[in-house]
Amino acid sequence: MKRNVAIITGASQGIGRATALRLARDFSSIVLAARNGDALKEVTQAVNQAGAEALPLALDLREPAADKTLVDETLKRFGRIDALVNIAGAVPQIDLMEMTDAQWDDGMALKLHGARRITIHAWNALKEAKGSVVFTSGNSAQAPKSAFAAVATINAAIVALARAFAERGIQDGVQVNSVLPGPVLTNRRKTYMEKYAPTHNMTFDEAMEKFPAQDGISRYGQPEEIADLMAFLVSPQAIWMTGSAVRMDGGEIKGV
Numbered sequence: 001m002k003r004n005v006a007i008i009t010g011a012s013q014g015i016g017r018a019t020a021l022r023l024a025r026d027f028s029s030i031v032l033a034a035r036n037g038d039a040l041k042e043v044t045q046a047v048n049q050a051g052a053e054a055l056p057l058a059l060d061l062r063e064p065a066a067d068k069t070l071v072d073e074t075l076k077r078f079g080r081i082d083a084l085v086n087i088a089g090a091v092p093q094i095d096l097m098e099m100t101d102a103q104w105d106d107g108m109a110l111k112l113h114g115a116r117r118i119t120i121h122a123w124n125a126l127k128e129a130k131g132s133v134v135f136t137s138g139n140s141a142q143a144p145k146s147a148f149a150a151v152a153t154i155n156a157a158i159v160a161l162a163r164a165f166a167e168r169g170i171q172d173g174v175q176v177n178s179v180l181p182g183p184v185l186t187n188r189r190k191t192y193m194e195k196y197a198p199t200h201n202m203t204f205d206e207a208m209e210k211f212p213a214q215d216g217i218s219r220y221g222q223p224e225e226i227a228d229l230m231a232f233l234v235s236p237q238a239i240w241m242t243g244s245a246v247r248m249d250g251g252e253i254k255g256v
C-alpha cells in the first residue's frame with residue numbers, strides 16, 4: 001500500500017528529480033519544490049505518469065518565508081506530511097582562500113538554514129503522521145579539501161543537524177537520517193568539471209573520465225541510485241533507523 005504525502009526540495013533536476021520519480025511509486029502525493037517553474041512542470045508530468053499526484057511549488061528556499069509557504073500549501077492541498085526529503089543545495093565550490101563571506105552565507109542560507117527551517121515548520125505534521133525526514137549531506141563532510149571547504153563544512157553541519165533532529169524525533173516519533181552521496185552525475189557535477197578541467201590542463205571529457213576513477217568504483221553514481229536510498233530511508237522497512245548518516249559513494253572515502 002502507498003504511503004501518503006512526501007515533500008521533496010530540489011526536485012527540478014538531478015538527485016531531487018530522480019527521488020521524486022522514485023517516491024511516486026511509494027507515495028500517493030508528491031510536493032515538488034525548487035525555483036525553476038518550467039522544470040517543475042516537466043517533473044510534475046513525469047510524477048503523474050509514474051502514478052502519483054504532484055504539487056509543484058516554485059520557491060527560492062533561501063527566503064525565510066518560503067519554508068512556511070511550502071508547508072502551508074502542502075497541508076492546504078493534502079492535509080498531512082509523511083516524509084520530507086531535503087535535497088536542495090547549491091553551495092559554491094570555490095577554493096577556501098578565495099571564498100567571500102557573502103558566498104559562504106549564500107551556501108548556508110539554502111542548504112543548511114533552508115532545510116532546517118522547513119523541517120521545523122513541517123515538524124508538527126510529521127509528528128502527527130509519525131513521519132520521516134532525510135537530509136542530503138555529501139561525502140565531503142568526512143574528507144574536507146581546501147577546494148571544497150564550504151561544501152564540506154556545510155555538509156558536516158547537515159549531519160550534525162540531522163542527528164539533533166533525530167534525537168528530538170525519538171520522543172516525537174519522527175525518524176531523521178542523512179545521506180552522504182559521493183560524485184553523482186548531475187548538472188551540478190558537470191558545471192564543476194567545466195571549471196575544474198581548464199585549471200588542471202585537461203579537456204572537459206578528460207576531467208570527467210579521470211575524476212571518478214581516482215579512488216573508488218570507477219564511475220559516477222547515478223541520481224537514481226541515491227533516489228533508491230532515499231526511498232528506503234522513508235519506507236516502513238527503515239523504521240528502526242534514525243540518527244544515521246548513510247554514505248553512498250562507490251567506496252571513495254576510505255575512513256570508517
Ligand SMILES: NC(=O)c1ccc[n+]([C@@H]2O[C@H](COP(=O)([O-])OP(=O)(O)OC[C@H]3O[C@@H](n4cnc5c(N)ncnc54)[C@H](OP(=O)(O)O)[C@@H]3O)[C@@H](O)[C@H]2O)c1
Nearest residue numbers: 010012013014015034035036061088089138183184186188
Ligand atoms: N551531484 C553530486 O555529486 C553530489 C555529491 C554530494 C552531495 N550532493 C548534494 O545533493 C544535492 C543535490 O545535488 P544535485 O547534484 O542533484 O544538484 P543539482 O542538479 O544542481 O540540483 C540542485 C537542486 O536544488 C535546487 N535549488 C538550487 N537553489 C535553490 C534555491 N535557492 N531554492 C530552491 N531550490 C534550489 C535546484 O533547483 P532550481 O535551480 O530550479 O532552484 C535543483 O533542483 C545537493 O544538496 C548537493 O550538495 C551532490
